[in-house]
Amino acid sequence: MSSRRLLTIGAVTIVALAAIALVLLRAPRLSSRATATPRAAAAPPPTVPAPPGRKIKARLFYVADDGTRLASVERDIAYGDGATAQAREIVAAQIAAVATPVVSAVPAGTALRAVFLTEGGEAYVDLSREVVSAHPGGTLNELLTVYTIVNALTVNLPAVTAVQLLVDGKEVETLAGHVDLRHPLAKNLSWVQ
Amino acid sequence: MNVRTIFRFPTAVTLGLLLALAAALSSQTPAPPSLTVLSKDGRRAIPIAIVGDQEFVGLDDLVTMFQLTLREDALGAITVGYKGKTILLTPDQALASVSGRLVSLPAPPSRSGRRWLVPEEFVSRALTLIYDQRLDLRKPSRLLVVGDVRVPRIAVRYEPVAANAGRLTIDATPRTLSTVTQEADHLTVKFDADALDAPNPLLPPPPAQSLVTGVRFVDATTLAIDLGARFAGFRSTSLPMETTLRLVLDILAQAQTETPAQPAPTPAPGQPQPGPPEIPPAFGQSSSVIHTIAVDAGHGGDDDGVRTAEGVKEKDLALAIARRVRAIVEARLGLRVLLTRDDDRNVPMDERASLANNNKADLFISVHANGSMRPTTSGAAIYCAAFDKDAAQSAAAGGTERLPTFGGGLRDIEMVPWDLAQTRHLAQSEGFAEMLQQQFRDHVPLASRPIDRAPLRVLESANMPAVLIELGYLTNPEQAKLLTGDAFQNTAAQAIFDAIVRFRDTLPPGGTAR
Numbered sequence: 011m012s013s014r015r016l017l018t019i020g021a022v023t024i025v026a027l028a029a030i031a032l033v034l035l036r037a038p039r040l041s042s043r044a045t046a047t048p049r050a051a052a053a054p055p056p057t058v059p060a061p062p063g064r065k066i067k068a069r070l071f072y073v074a075d076d077g078t079r080l081a082s083v084e085r086d087i088a089y090g091d092g093a094t095a096q097a098r099e100i101v102a103a104q105i106a107a108v109a110t111p112v113v114s115a116v117p118a119g120t121a122l123r124a125v126f127l128t129e130g131g132e133a134y135v136d137l138s139r140e141v142v143s144a145h146p147g148g149t150l151n152e153l154l155t156v157y158t159i160v161n162a163l164t165v166n167l168p169a170v171t172a173v174q175l176l177v178d179g180k181e182v183e184t185l186a187g188h189v190d191l192r193h194p195l196a197k198n199l200s201w202v203q
Numbered sequence: 204m205n206v207r208t209i210f211r212f213p214t215a216v217t218l219g220l221l222l223a224l225a226a227a228l229s230s231q232t233p234a235p236p237s238l239t240v241l242s243k244d245g246r247r248a249i250p251i252a253i254v255g256d257q258e259f260v261g262l263d264d265l266v267t268m269f270q271l272t273l274r275e276d277a278l279g280a281i282t283v284g285y286k287g288k289t290i291l292l293t294p295d296q297a298l299a300s301v302s303g304r305l306v307s308l309p310a311p312p313s314r315s316g317r318r319w320l321v322p323e324e325f326v327s328r329a330l331t332l333i334y335d336q337r338l339d340l341r342k343p344s345r346l347l348v349v350g351d352v353r354v355p356r357i358a359v360r361y362e363p364v365a366a367n368a369g370r371l372t373i374d375a376t377p378r379t380l381s382t383v384t385q386e387a388d389h390l391t392v393k394f395d396a397d398a399l400d401a402p403n404p405l406l407p408p409p410p411a412q413s414l415v416t417g418v419r420f421v422d423a424t425t426l427a428i429d430l431g432a433r434f435a436g437f438r439s440t441s442l443p444m445e446t447t448l449r450l451v452l453d454i455l456a457q458a459q460t461e462t463p464a465q466p467a468p469t470p471a472p473g474q475p476q477p478g479p480p481e482i483p484p485a486f487g488q489s490s491s492v493i494h495t496i497a498v499d500a501g502h503g504g505d506d507d508g509v510r511t512a513e514g515v516k517e518k519d520l521a522l523a524i525a526r527r528v529r530a531i532v533e534a535r536l537g538l539r540v541l542l543t544r545d546d547d548r549n550v551p552m553d554e555r556a557s558l559a560n561n562n563k564a565d566l567f568i569s570v571h572a573n574g575s576m577r578p579t580t581s582g583a584a585i586y587c588a589a590f591d592k593d594a595a596q597s598a599a600a601g602g603t604e605r606l607p608t609f610g611g612g613l614r615d616i617e618m619v620p621w622d623l624a625q626t627r628h629l630a631q632s633e634g635f636a637e638m639l640q641q642q643f644r645d646h647v648p649l650a651s652r653p654i655d656r657a658p659l660r661v662l663e664s665a666n667m668p669a670v671l672i673e674l675g676y677l678t679n680p681e682q683a684k685l686l687t688g689d690a691f692q693n694t695a696a697q698a699i700f701d702a703i704v705r706f707r708d709t710l711p712p713g714g715t716a717r
Contacts, residue, residue, distance in 0.1 A: 076580065148509045150673070189659065
């Protein structure tokens with residue numbers, strides 16, 4: 011074996027070792043990317059804390075005076091860095107407790123567990139069990155609860171085209187025995203005045 | 204004088220005496236005519252005096268009844284006053300001056316002893332202009348309706364339709380709701396009114412052997428329809444007209460007319476009773492194209508649905524209405540009615556639809572009561588299923604598969620995705636929803652938007668026309684009280700029944716809803 015051939019083998023080995031080292035060093039980032047579809051944003055805290063005090067305007071939905079539809083209201087809500095974080099901020103603001111005379115169609119005590127976004131534009135909103143256990147029932151009430159969340163995300167985030175509600179991390183048939191929640195639901199403004 | 208003359212004389216005398224006696228009796232029998240005054244305070248009568256062919260009432264009676272003032276001056280002019288407004292009458296003139304405005308009367312005031320009499324029209328033409336409540340004079344029935352009292356005019360007709368059927372029509376003007384219930388040997392029709400303005404007799408005597416032997420008053424707002432021995436069953440339909448609500452009762456006879464009818468069993472109080480099992484098909488239909496109806500009582504078991512502070516549960520209300528619908532439809536149309544639950548138990552969503560699908564029901568009706576975050580929200584709403592565009596297209600594309608059959612051979616089977624079965628029936632479902640809305644309009648208070656479309660789980664898998672009815676809001680205290688009442692539940696069940704009849708009648712002969 012000539013010295014030139016030994017040099018070549020040595021160079022290839024060094025390059026291979028460097029490549030392996032590079033792969034090993036970057037592995038955690040690739041892994042996190044793989045799980046980022048769908049991307050999850052546990053709540054709280056947000057994955058990327060927003061600069062304190064930074065706000066955006068969003069349209070939120072509450073029960074209209076006649077009780078049969080939703081009325082939209084423009085509110086300042088916390089800025090979220092990225093679509094998932096922003097979706098979480100919107101839902102958190104939407105389900106937050108309100109003072110009379112505003113009435114929310116989301117049962118009091120409902121907490122946001124997580125928001126997931128897929129690259130297909132579907133949002134999965136995971137709510138705590140109170141959205142079922144504290145729900146007062148009735149087809150209309152349930153429709154308004156569901157479309158409060160669906161419309162809050164689809165109206166404010168153009169990238170979100172449909173929303174599916176989960177309860178305690180699981181898919182549910184309905185919240186109160188009426189509205190089919192087994193699939194993501196598209197924006198529906200017929201429930202808004 | 205021959206023998207015949209001898210006998211003729213006493214006969215003539217006897218007849219004359221009898222006629223005189225009858226005339227004397229008849230002159231005593233009829234009560235003096237009176238004008239019945241109906242108001243919130245009750246029913247009172249004012250005597251009517253007939254002068255010539257004109258009906259008069261005493262001015263002093265009107266003064267007492269309506270708290271008027273009466274003054275007669277030296278020249279004979281009469282001034283009637285009420286709260287600062289006046290009517291001036293002149294004894295020899297068929298005119299009245301009402302606060303300076305002249306109105307005509309059919310006759311001048313007439314003196315009777317020390318009293319003044321005025322034509323009845325004085326009330327409707329003059330007094331009504333100064334009085335602070337509506338005065339509605341109904342001369343043919345000698346009725347004066349004061350204020351906001353609901354007194355519909357009632358007109359009753361009966362006509363035989365065939366050898367074994369007859370049709371009784373009751374018009375109520377203005378439109379007035381009514382509830383029909385069957386008793387042992389008669390039907391009762393109770394109107395949602397304060398009194399009825401009806402002719403006497405209500406109906407000319409029907410011929411012998413008629414299915415309806417008479418119509419009479421039970422009380423001020425209830426009529427009884429007496430039924431002949433051949434009665435087997437009936438079907439009622441409400442038809443809203445311009446200002447009238449027409450109740451059509453199709454009365455059906457037993458098929459074996461020569462067999463004496465057995466008296467119907469006395470129904471349990473408050474329970475609609477199924478009619479005889481052999482009730483013939485309804486009118487105009489040689490064979491019904493609807494055979495089975497699935498009625499789904501919403502919720503059940505540990506799922507109460509909406510619950511009021513007083514403990515009223517949607518699940519109980521839904522079951523009560525579903526049972527009433529079943530009783531009426533089975534009794535009057537002879538159709539099979541399946542309840543998805545007939546007791547208080549939890550029924551999974553898919554089981555509700557599969558009961559209807561597996562039994563090839565022609566119509567699926569889910570009964571619910573609504574809830575709102577606002578306590579004032581009210582009214583019934585009818586929901587049809589809604590699907591997104593992709594789902595609808597996917598279902599429409601459908602497809603068939605060639606599958607082996609029992610006994611050998613292959614057969615093309617149409618494959619319908621379970622969750623999209625309703626997509627093929629949406630047009631008929633919406634048509635039925637429209638009919639329900641029309642039938643509810645005069646019976647059941649409707650929401651501001653009575654028909655809606657929504658992705659409702661229980662409707663999506665129904666492979667037949669299907670609707671979900673929310674009869675009203677239990678979260679509204681007034682509506683909760685209404686919905687839990689027997690009268691409303693009967694009325695709602697009747698309206699659903701009427702819509703089913705209309706839906707059936709729109710299907711082509713020999714066609715099917717499925």
